[in-house]
Amino acid sequence: DAGVTQSPTHLIKTRGQQVTLRCSPKSGHDTVSWYQQALGQGPQFIFQYYEEEERQRGNFPDRFSGHQFPNYSSELNVNALLLGDSALYLCASSLAGGLGETQYFGPGTRLLVL
Amino acid sequence: GDSVTQMEGPVTLSEEAFLTINCTYTATGYPSLFWYVQYPGEGLQLLLKATKADDKGSNKGFEATYRKETTSFHLEKGSVQVSDSAVYFCARHAGGTSYGKLTFGQGTILTVHP
Numbered sequence: 001d002a003g004v005t006q007s008p009t010h011l012i013k014t015r016g017q018q019v020t021l022r023c024s025p026k027s028g029h030d031t032v033s034w035y036q037q038a039l040g041q042g043p044q045f046i047f048q049y050y051e052e053e054e055r056q057r058g059n060f061p062d063r064f065s066g067h068q069f070p071n072y073s074s075e076l077n078v079n080a081l082l083l084g085d086s087a088l089y090l091c092a093s094s095l096a097g098g099l100g101e102t103q104y105f106g107p108g109t110r111l112l113v114l
Numbered sequence: 115g116d117s118v119t120q121m122e123g124p125v126t127l128s129e130e131a132f133l134t135i136n137c138t139y140t141a142t143g144y145p146s147l148f149w150y151v152q153y154p155g156e157g158l159q160l161l162l163k164a165t166k167a168d169d170k171g172s173n174k175g176f177e178a179t180y181r182k183e184t185t186s187f188h189l190e191k192g193s194v195q196v197s198d199s200a201v202y203f204c205a206r207h208a209g210g211t212s213y214g215k216l217t218f219g220q221g222t223i224l225t226v227h228p
Contacts, residue, residue: 004157006157033215033216035216040221041220041221042118042203042205042218042219042220042221043158043203043216043218044218045214045215045216045217048214048215055214056214056215058215088157090157090158092158092216101146101207101214102146102148102160102163103160103207103216104160105150105157105158105159105160106157107156107157108156108157
């Protein structure tokens, strides 16, 4: 049973560029959440997708956008990259309506903005 | 708003020592509580969870009890191993039928020496 997968594992971009990160949820899960983890910090919630719509969003600017596909996989897009966007981006999947909605995390994509 | 506070780290122990990592949470609503572990260069792994007051989550020798009266969810292990060296995150979810984000503490670095 495949867990949550993310691609790419590492990425280097320059300021002002755009980036797309990808996530495939755990088998049987229909909800995908994205988190940003800066070095030495806990993950911060970006947004959550369910039924191909964003249903909750954290305190992140509109430069951060996402998409969920009919097969439940998801993309995170970040436009106009800033140095401060350098972080580990984590995707988590869960089953909507599950008690406490336990979220299972992928290995993350490490983004470096130069 | 929702918040989680973890004890300041890092924590350094000798093998077979007793471990406690403190975690307190805001008491709004009926949250579910989680401990996640992050090994170097990896994503987050679910360690244990509890979804209501007085529940005890346990896994791999780790335990945590959901204490509503003290709004705490402290992580304990009776005898740590070198392989337990990692960063530990306490997290809160709104719980019940709510969807949405996990709120994480800042993480506690644990180093276990032989």
